[in-house]
Amino acid sequence: MQLQQLAYFLAVAETRHFTRAAQVSRVAQPSLSKQIRSLEQELGAPLFSRARGNITLTPAGEVLLPLAQRIITDTETARRSVAELAGMRKGRVRLGATPSLCAGLLAEALSEFHRRFPGIELHVEESGSRDLIGALGRGELDLAVIILPLHSNDPAFVTAPILRESLVVASARSAPPPCAAVSMRVTDLRHQPLVMFRRGYDLRESTLAACREAGFEPRLSIEGGEMDAVLRFVEAGLGLAVVPSMVLKNRPGLRGTPLARPRLLRTIALAHRKDVEPSHTAHAFRMELLRFLAARPTSELGDDLELLSPEPAGSADDG
Incomplete structure (x- = not known):
């Protein structure tokens, strides 16, 4: 049984006409009829009565109709949900950062991210690295931009140095x-x-x-x-x-x-909990921040700022 066959079945059930159903489905009528016959053979029962040119549902067709409608509806819902996620049309990012970073490059990076993904809610908590790590451990943040080295008794965190x-x-x-x-x-x-x-x-x-x-x-x-x-x-x-x-x-x-x-x-790093995979939107912000930093010319970063390769540095309590 294929989704396309169910879609053709629903088109015929709605129009009660094979030719019009083919037109609605944008397929040749012989192809649509062939797919309906294949579906009937697989189910082992006719779905339509074709007596005297009138197309009506058989008992088997009546049973299949609500099930097919639900399957197609769920499929469309799944497709839209994945498309929204992939297209970053909604969601949120809960980001923690130190005050110096909020006042510096991070503001511009957040502006770029908001311009590209205006439907994503941005929640920013400004605090010291120790406080931010605590918020990460409690699940209150998705990502944090912190200062290394950091020693913490909270659950282990993955840290990726990005700037020195x-x-x-x-x-x-x-x-x-x-x-x-x-x-x-x-x-x-x-x-x-x-x-x-x-x-x-x-x-x-x-x-x-x-x-x-x-x-x-x-x-x-x-x-x-x-x-x-x-x-x-x-x-x-x-x-x-x-x-x-x-x-x-x-x-x-x-x-x-x-x-x-x-x-x-001082070394600036991105951190997230080791035992919780960052959300799709949080991962997208991480990639956008790295892209933003990589795109900055050396003259704009300044002699005092060095871009690092963001390789994971293990847990924050490794120091």
């Missing part, structure tokens, strides 16, 4: 440069007032760790802010801050001074 970025020292352009050289050392921050992020922030931990490794405890002028607040505090002359280079884009009131000896780097 240098951290720079942000200062107000209205004030003198923080040093005479074109770059700074971590030890140059010893006597500088620093604007510090809130506790649990990836950048807070990396900055404090670098200072302590260099043998000093940094002097904090103000602490507890999110990314936008920290940058505004720096613009207002409250101190310096160690930030990703990407957040200084379109901020003419700030300058970025590279850190050298040692360079402070």
